Amino acid sequence: MPLQPLELYRDRNHACLMFSDLVEEDGQAVQANQFLIVDDDTGAIIDPGGNLAFNELFMGMSRHFSPQKLSYIIASHADPDIIASLDRWLTSTSAQLVISRVWERFVPHFTKVGKTEGRMIAVPDSGGHLPLGRHELVLLPAHFMHSEGNFHFYDPVSRILFSGDLGVSMTNGAEARVPVTDLAPHIPRMEGFHRRYMVSNKILRLWTRMARQLDIAMIVPQHGAPILGAKAIGEFYDWLDGLACGVDLFDERAYQVPTAFIDPATRQARPALRAVGA
Ligand SMILES: [Fe+2]
């Protein structure tokens, strides 16, 4: 049985809930968080995930908010763990999909023919303010972090930044519920992912320059634990500013014609055998 969702924020009119353990932890699929934001009688789901999470999330959400009233399905980007369940969400609700314009003509491949027609808000690269109940969500540009068309979502009421794949850490669903307030011991759980999945240090720096202008209480990624409080968030920005990643780390060594043999029996790559007599 999944745990109750973690209540990231709640006041009389506004709530932010995080589901962290809906995907079975059998080691095959990475742990992922899904989010429900409710403002008065308007609701949005952020990064609802793939088919693994759909049933549990739909039922879990229904305990807090009527799916029939859901206004938006908001996707930071178009990865399978973000939005592969799109067809089922579009069938089960009358919500609109909010996603980068970069993915506008690609996400219909997740659905049956015609399902996305008149149901998609394709967000331009510069982002914008999306009304949500009596308030709004700010769709913040976060392109190349990691996806080419990528947004983060800032909620000015809770002061939470939903940061998609930025700030993620490799944990299980229970650990993801424990916010990080001191960054240093947390870095080993973030570093490998960010070095390989984030595109370049230039992008990280452009982003931190923008993010530092916002009043953020908590950064909540789509995998792993939230980063809570001004101290840890400041440390996170500093860490990103100094992090070499993606194309910074790739040189000609990464683009050699391969010599390894992939063995379908073991599903492993092994080094080339030396030629007989060599
Ligand atoms: Fe992703």
Ligand SMILES: [Fe+2]
């Ligand atoms: Fe992800």
